[in-house]
Amino acid sequence: MSVDDKFSRLGTDNAPGQEVRQKTGDLHNLMRGAALAGTPVDFSHGDVDAFTPTPGSFEVFADGVRAGGRQAYTEYRGAAAIREDLAGKLAAFTGAPVDAADGMILTPGTQGALFLAIASTVGRGDKVAVVQPDYFANRKLVEFFEGEMMPVRLDYMKDGADAGLDLGQLEDAFRRGAKVFVFSNPNNPVGVVYSEAEIRQIAELAGRYGVTVIADQLYSRLRYSDASYTHLRASGIDPDKIVTIMGPSKTESLSGYRLGVAFGAPKLVGRMEKLQAIVSLRAGGYSQTVLQTWFSEPEGWIDERTRLHKAIRDDLLEALRAVEGVAARTPQAGSYLFPRLPDMAVTPSDFVRILRLQAGVVVTPGTEFSPHSATSVRLNFSQDHAAAVGAVERMVELVARYRA
Amino acid sequence: MSVDDKFSRLGTDNAPGQEVRQKTGDLHNLMRGAALAGTPVDFSHGDVDAFTPTPGSFEVFADGVRAGGRQAYTEYRGAAAIREDLAGKLAAFTGAPVDAADGMILTPGTQGALFLAIASTVGRGDKVAVVQPDYFANRKLVEFFEGEMMPVRLDYMKDGADAGLDLGQLEDAFRRGAKVFVFSNPNNPVGVVYSEAEIRQIAELAGRYGVTVIADQLYSRLRYSDASYTHLRASGIDPDKIVTIMGPSKTESLSGYRLGVAFGAPKLVGRMEKLQAIVSLRAGGYSQTVLQTWFSEPEGWIDERTRLHKAIRDDLLEALRAVEGVAARTPQAGSYLFPRLPDMAVTPSDFVRILRLQAGVVVTPGTEFSPHSATSVRLNFSQDHAAAVGAVERMVELVARYRA
Known part of the structure; x- marks a missing residue:
């Protein structure tokens, strides 16, 4: 092209x-x-x-500025101490271990994480299963890297216990060679949460067909019912085949600081860092400190x-x-x-x-x-x-x- | 690949x-x-x-945070008022008009600008003239987009009035089909400035062969002699064939805010914005305000x-x-x-x-x-x-x- x-x-x-x-x-x-x-x-x-924004976020940013050079110039994947702190919190939240040293990267917004994750998995002609409807950048990113979209339907108007993903169509896409599956949970734009049964099925199918999954969980903290939320990364999926993306831009209103995080397969995170080095170097150094407020909001x-x-x-x-x-x-x-x-x-x-x-x-x-x-x-x-x-x-x- | x-x-x-x-x-x-x-x-x-960092930069950032939502969520190419202010300053500095509305984009660092500029001009198999030695990301970006590198030698050990670009080799690269030429001026890593004769020759050759030029002028404010600095964009080059990149990360020590700017051909800037929408959305909203201190430092x-x-x-x-x-x-x-x-x-x-x-x-x-x-x-x-x-x-x- x-x-x-x-x-x-x-x-x-x-x-x-x-x-x-x-x-x-x-x-x-x-x-x-x-x-x-x-x-x-x-x-x-x-x-x-x-x-x-989260109370105290600006003050923590100011601390980052005061820290000076060591905070302005972090590793491309982000400051080690901040990753370390966050890894524990995200492991507790998602229910599976997070490797701060090799399995996590801080990015400019979750958009930055999504871009790097797709770029690190999708090449020309690679088949990618994409939910319809889902976050518009998924499609655009797959097209930008010349991947081949395999749409999988979400029955978004039907109320019910399941989100409504057409699992038959998903398996069909995997069977026909999809290399990657990207989806948001809760779904953007519909706001539905995938049921435990759906998530377990996705994990099982990804394992059976060797598919890498990019799970965009940007909105997974803002939940309205006591209905359970199932984290794919803690649902029996091969840890080398999943990258999870989150960030404090939405629920926590910290979008102005441009912060996101991807965590999961070290091989893929390693690629993401290599690429970030030529895309934007790093998430803003001072902004990274604001992640200290995340999962540590006032009671x-x-x-x-x-x-x-x-x-x-x-x-x-x-x-x-x-x-x-x-x-x-x-x-x-x-x-x-x-x-x-x-x-x-x-x-x-x-x-x-x-x-x-x-x-x-x-x-x-x-x-x-x-x-x-x-x-x-x-x-x-x-x-x-x-x-x-x-x-x-x-x-x-x-x-x-x-x-x- | x-x-x-x-x-x-x-x-x-x-x-x-x-x-x-x-x-x-x-x-x-x-x-x-x-x-x-x-x-x-x-x-x-x-x-x-x-x-x-520039005196007052943190205070201006704090103003950005206080401005709230309108500063957190700017257009992908950056807040209009900030672009407007900057366009005048960059036009004065470089000696040629800057189109704030359609010919300028704010990016997360100059690295962000360089990434978007290369992505917007180089496709698979496109030939790209790259100076050796020059900023390492140039080569990596060309390779990432599967362009074909055409090295052009800079005689970096020879003192003299010229930077030492091998203009014969440059023309040869253009003649053999280079579509894009990317170079830093002053050169990174050598710190030499291209002479007026060299810049005029680059403009002339780019015009003759229809080559698009990406000029990385990150360090063009920190100059040690009274020797003139010639801005390529003001040297008779077709304005639709050049994008200039600058930023306050180095001389002004504002790297922690991740700010860069690209200005030039509206067609290319338009592409860069489309791409930024799926790469990182925008330069950090609050950080953008820090650009108000740029070219407005204390006397x-x-x-x-x-x-x-x-x-x-x-x-x-x-x-x-x-x-x-x-x-x-x-x-x-x-x-x-x-x-x-x-x-x-x-x-x-x-x-x-x-x-x-x-x-x-x-x-x-x-x-x-x-x-x-x-x-x-x-x-x-x-x-x-x-x-x-x-x-x-x-x-x-x-x-x-x-x-x-």
């Missing part, structure tokens, strides 16, 4: 946060009625002014944050489900809602842009996550509660206005 | 800062005499405790910093040149010295490791920069003055001890 081709496939016009670069074009010809007043809400990402802080998010989730679900033709599965974790909208008189893509221009409401189009979810939109509901409810009310009003 | 092959070629064992991961193996069998006492000096990178601060570096340079050169068989060109800019050492009784690679273990002196082996500079080593002399002199004295003593 030529560089031209590669980049023409790598679109970001609809990526979260990039809406400001969109041209509005002839959209005004399609618009009906007047604009709706209300606090603008950008559901494309969380509002870290509404849910602020009850995560519980309270979870409670507040659950309350927003419930109010938004209620507002959305009151509308005929709107359906939404209940997220079990994370802060994403992925409602399906009814048929419209405008295209889904135009509706998303109209929503921004007429109602001050930014959502991410469903096509970013799967070609089969064009009528869904993703909302990150980590927002000011009242503003989010108001924004969804305006969205509901525009759904009525543009309904087919 | 398989992923295995790709990563087996991507070595970082000798990369600056990674020495801590080296195994010492059987080195003790080769060692002669006792260890030398003295303050350890890591010449693989600058000491930001000796030359501290005389850069001059004083330059004066202090020049004094260290001169003392180290004097100590090195007193040794028979050691040769070193005088750096005109930056903080790198690249002396050539005499023949040793141990391999150059073992000498570098012995130097670390017996004298507490870390240098970067010449092979990182070119296969033809194995007997040279690179020293970043942005260090505590006395410690650097002491370290070079120990190095000189070991040169005598291990001389062939």
Whole structure:
């Protein structure tokens, strides 16, 4: 593939946060009625002014600056002492050992970890099983490295004990030669958590077919029910065949510090470090210190944050489900809602842009996550509660206005 | 090329800062005499405790944190206001217009900019002209994207008005189909500045053969003589065929904030942003604010910093040149010295490791920069003055001890 081709496939016009670069074009010809007043809400990402960063994070960063050179220039995989501290916490959280010396790398955001993990496993023509819908970067990364996508369906509208992964299709992809499987748990954009049965099945199939799994568990701390969360890395999978990715950007609102971590197979982590050396050198040196606050938040802080998010989730679900033709599965974790909208008189893509221009409401189009979810939109509901409810009310009003 | 092959070629064992991961193996069998006492000096990178970050940089970072969500989540190419401010300063510095909206991207370090620039121009089998010696990541990046290296010699030991680029070889590479030319000016590791004649010739040849040029000008602010510095982007080159890279990590000691900037051809910058969206999302949001201090340092601060570096340079050169068989060109800019050492009784690679273990002196082996500079080593002399002199004295003593 030529560089031209590669980049023409790598679109970001609809990526979260990039809406400001969109041209509005002839959209005004399609618009009906007047604009709706209300606090603008950008559901494309969380509002870290509404849910602020972990208490003490800035002070710890300041300590990093004061530490000077030894913190500015760490090993490419991150400062040894910080990895050491984190390894214990992540082992306790996930239920399987973490090798601080050789099995862990700090990265600029979880995006950085995902990039390095895919780059370290996927080459030209390699088959990669990818869930649909799932985080849009998975697909883009596989395409960038010229891998071959093998879509595996997640039945994202069906409520039930399982997330809804089509395990038959997964095995079929593995049987037909998939070398890598990448998925997010909880799923982004749907917010469903894979059941223990599903996770055990994934581990079993990966073992049987020798598939390497990249498990993106970015949202695994923000969970709404007592339903169990099963960590794939502690579910009997070959430790040399899995890399797990997490980070404090979402639940902990530390995105501004750009921090992520990947842990798992030393061989793959070693590759990731080699690559990071020419991609970005390291996660910001001073920022790395902020990881000391992670899994060490004040007593009850995560519980309270979870409670507040659950309350927003419930109010938004209620507002959305009151509308005929709107359906939404209940997220079990994370802060994403992925409602399906009814048929419209405008295209889904135009509706998303109209929503921004007429109602001050930014959502991410469903096509970013799967070609089969064009009528869904993703909302990150980590927002000011009242503003989010108001924004969804305006969205509901525009759904009525543009309904087919 | 398989992923295995790709990563087996991507070595970082000798990369600056990674020495801590080296195994010492059987080195003790080769060692002669006792260890030398003295303050350890890591010449693989600058000491930001000796030359501290720009005054006020931390306070500006704190402003970024206080700004909250709008600064945590910027466009992938960086906050518009910061780009706007920087564009004016970079246009004034380089002598050609900078397009803040479409022709500039903020990146996690200049390494981030270099990665994105190479990724956006070099595909499998594309020919890329690379200077030898030059910054080691250039070669590694070209190889990672499966480009074909076309080495162009820099006669790095010859003093003179020109840097010493073999322009005949450069034209030959262009004639044989080089699509991209990447080079650092001032050169890393040698510290020489390309003359106006050389830069004009590069611009002319790039125009004639339609070659895209990536100019890494990371060190272009720290210059020791009144000799002119010629910016390629202001030397008649097609603006759609050049990307210039700079950043405040070195001269300004802001490496801990991970900041770089690339500016030039909007088409290429657009690609770089698309890619950054899946590599690391953006330069750290809060860190971006630190760029406000760049080119706005206190009056005389850069001059004083330059004066202090020049004094260290001169003392180290004097100590090195007193040794028979050691040769070193005088750096005109930056903080790198690249002396050539005499023949040793141990391999150059073992000498570098012995130097670390017996004298507490870390240098970067010449092979990182070119296969033809194995007997040279690179020293970043942005260090505590006395410690650097002491370290070079120990190095000189070991040169005598291990001389062939």
